[in-house]
Amino acid sequence: MTTAFRIHAADNVATLLGDAEDRVEVRGEGGGALALLEPIALGHKVALADIEAGAPVVKFSITIGTASRSIRAGEWVHLHNIASSFDERSGGFDVVTGVAKDVRYD
Template sequence: MSRAFRIHPDDNVATLLEDAAAVVTVVGGTDLVLREPIALGHKVALADIAEGAAVVKFGIPIGIASSAIRVGDWVHLHNCASRFDARSGSFDGVTGAAKDMAYD
């Protein structure tokens, strides 16, 4: 079974320690059913996060949910925007590349 790590007790996301497709074990916690496959190093929601609510990692807000996020969802650029970088909401959700710049 794949594993995920919750860094701080106040976090509402955990980081995948390996690719996972169905269920992850949150280290020191419980098993969590994924709503979609999530890759190594990406985040999974540990709780429902309302649109506009803080996404918390390291015990601090790292972004704002740009849409409602359900427990077990992949948390990434498609549903989380930076509070510090207005462009973050326009990054490609798969590659992370800025959509407003051409890469040759």
């Protein structure tokens, strides 16, 4: 089973060490199998617990952003559901490619 690595005990997300379809084995701080609500790719993050809208998303024991809507355990955590406390621009980027959608090319 693909491993999802939880770096710090305070973290509410874990990073996938491979692509996964429906479940991951959480390693590092804490452990056990976790059912995924959607496929998640290598290097991306999965929520380890439900996170309410406006609550901090924690990785490396620091706040890496806040939930822009409520997130359920097993959900992919990325641009579509968390917001940076600094960079207000990135929330509108394409969630798969990360490409900015706010600059005109014509």
